[in-house]
Amino acid sequence: MIFIKPKTYNLKPITCQEGFTPLETTMFYTYVLRSKKDDKFYTGATEDLRERFDLHNNGKILSTKGRGPFKLIYYEARSSSKDAFVREKYLKSGPGKRYLKNRLKRSLSLTGFSTLEVMIAMVILILAVTTVILVLFGGQSVTTDAQTNQEAIYMAQKDLEVARAKSRGTVAEFNSIVSTTATVSGDIYTKQLLVSNISDCAKRVTNNLNWMLEQRSQSISISSVLSSIKAFLASGSNCSVLPPPPDLKNPSSSHDPIIISTVSGQSIAVLNKIIYLGVHDSNENLDDLFIYDANDPSDPQALGSVAIDWGANKKLNGIIDLVAVDYQSLGKKYVFAAGVHGRFYDQDDSGPAGEEQASGQLQVIDVTSGSFPFQVASVSLPGVSGTCNATCPGGRSIAYYDGKIYVGTHRVAGPEFHIFDVATDPTNPIHLGNTGSIQVDHNINDIKVKGAKAYLATSSNTEEVIVLDVSVPGAITIAGTFDAKKADSTASAKDGRSLSISGSRIYLGVGRAVSALERDFYVVDENNLTTALGSKNFNMNQGAGISGIHVTDGLAFVSTRAPNKPFSIWDVSNSDPSIIVQWDTCPINFSVDPQNMVYENGVIYTVNNQQSELRIIVPSPVCI
Structure with missing residues (x-):
């Protein structure tokens, strides 16, 4: 099981669930940083993304010295160092920059995956919500299936954004966010949206995508908490937005x-x-x-x-x-x-x-x-x-x-x-x-x-x-x-x-x-x-x-x-x-x-x- 966290990049070590074969291939990364100081991008490639990210933030890389701190906004993983550096060169080119702009425009629009903000009068309630993507690999070639996996992640995020848009609408629209199951017409994916009601103004929404590829069963799950400011106000500000803690x-x-x-x-x-x-x-x-x-x-x-x-x-x-x-x-x-x-x-x-x-x-x-x-x-x-x-x-x-x-x-x-x-x-x-x-x-x-x-x-x-x-x-x-x-x-x-x-x-x-x-x-x-x-x-x-x-x-x-x-x-x-x-x-x-x-x-x-x-x-x- 590989844990990938979009927008909240803690860069934790990759772990595998018991019963799955660990990936032994060394991975090489093409990555994009965004400076919090000048808001400009930097594109690079490395074998150790965690170490490289720390070096950028600590001012140890000459090309980015003095521009930190940075936020990791995009990366790709490849099994070949040559492919990673070729990809870096492409992303720095005119067509590559246009590609990157379109990709980031889509991903950066997914606001709220890491933070749920409810601002009411003088009170600002911030609920930290981590959106976790669980990708279950059945031993497939990462290089071969990367495109399919990215497509599935995008589809799962897109569906969650549709639900998020409803949460920003009327109370009736928020209440219309319910569990559904559907097969994508003409495609390989089966989607299941699971909704658990935390309260009248908050829902836990999980989008599961399942598909078969070369007789291998795979799935992606994205989960987030959505809230409705209008429903919160309708309750008289008397509405819980936090799910029950496990303890x-x-x-x-x-x-x-x-x-x-x-x-x-x-x-x-x-x-x-x-x-x-x-x-x-x-x-x-x-x-x-x-x-x-x-x-x-x-x-x-x-x-x-x-x-x-x-x-x-x-x-x-x-x-x-x-x-x-x-x-x-x-x-x-x-x-x-x-x-x-x-x-x-x-x-x-x-x-x-x-x-x-x-x-x-x-x-x-x-x-x-x-x-x-x-x-x-x-x-x-x-x-x-x-x-x-x-x-x-x-x-x-x-x-x-x-x-x-x-x-x-x-x-x-x-x-x-x-x-x-x-x-x-x-x-x-x-x-x-x-x-x-x-x-x-x-x-x-x-x-x-x-x-x-x-x-x-x-x-x-x-x-x-x-x-x-x-x-x-x-x-x-x-x-x-x-x-x-x-x-x-x-x-x-x-x-x-x-x-x-x-x-x-x-x-x-x-x-x-x-x-x-x-x-x-x-x-x-x-x-x-x-x-x-x-x-x-x-x-x-x-x-x-x-x-x-x-x-x-x-x-x-x-x-x-x-x-x-x-x-x-x-x-x-x-x-x-x-x-x-x-x-x-x-x-x-x-x-x-x-x-x-x-x-x-x-x-x-x-x-x-x-x-x-x-x-x-x-x-x-x-x-x-």
Whole structure:
């Protein structure tokens, strides 16, 4: 196996994979350098490209002395020194310079293979991405097949550039980058583009080319990470661009538990390593939102907290769900929270009826200064009424997408799903009229929004997932539903609790699993909601249920309300989605119940009940 890195030329020694015969022929190189000082080119030939490159950069070559440092932008390998030096002479000629100009014009246009730049307002996020080309040689003559190999590399790069161009377009164009397989018409190549969704704004794209030459099987693979600035902004700057690091196989939580006296953690959001923690307590005089700085995940630091006014000199009794949004154009950050005044009626308990109030379900908090958060708006959901425990009117779930806030409630006498416009003035959410809501007659326990669709996890026994078309907020319609059945395809009376959307796949976590036939986790194709593609029973304590899911790059991060198995990672990348296997190797036991979980760039954050409201899970080289 030969590793070639276009644009990022570290000039590492060539290595061969076990099972392949090493190339014993001495190679001679014709190369082109570009001076970073005067931007001019230099063409030469050598037997040892690494040594020659170092000599140029160290000013040891008279013809280039004083022009360094240099960047290697092109080279060719030949088995004959004479051929290499003849080629050098040609590249220095008029026709050779024109050839080189055309070749470099094509290759140098492949910007982004070594660096992914996301520039948003005052923040410049640089993601170093190495594009690796793997060329598998079946013992062929390098001289004979060089042209074929270069053609294949060019074709693979070209296809990847087409995908990259889409990533710079609209969100819809970015979302259209999906896995494909094709045979090049009239040619010898079979192409396979594999796409793994890291998040709503980032994808890992791998282009595989396979061909037969003289009865020898060969292949080339190019991989890169593509991001969409438009999708990043639509998420409220709340979107991971880094794939999970391999050391997450050994998840570790080594910091001291964060304990907030007498309250219970309910909800969590993370924005660039700043944690926003929503809590609930029967004492309305306690703070409801707590903020922590987790730039050092081993020692998170408390920044500030705030108690939310519910109105009429009363305080909010709990933030049940929240989302943090960075309004970079305004230089502001806000938390939008779904909350309740009165005792939160959890569907897993039998709390007293009539305590939740039908007002103040949507709260807006300015968190631009994490040390001094303050409430800027308290909004009641129109048309919502009722009393617990049949029709509790408090806020249950919330999501942000592209300038709009989506709020869900418990089943109420009225609409449970509402849309607010917060694009220009987040301190003044505007309900999109009576048609900006819809009644589904179920508890809405989780909301995810992607493009023109909203995905709801509900308490229905036959519609645990409801998909809404929200392309026209004034005319919301139900686009489809999914019934989460038992393993024997019989009806199940479980509630949908948590959702994650990755590509066209819906990942659903449910609660109240009470038998071996019950499933905790479902994989569903949104284009065919009739049956699950795969499902899994995690063998938790009966009635525990899943409290949070996040799927990234083929891995599902799952938190549960089972103290014996509070967190785990599952591989959901198999081409057969019914094959779901545990990926992590180190069990974590908090001895508390996670209420929810979020993932941000390789780190997991869980919010838990009393005695350990916050836990941060990080990669570790070994089990701890």
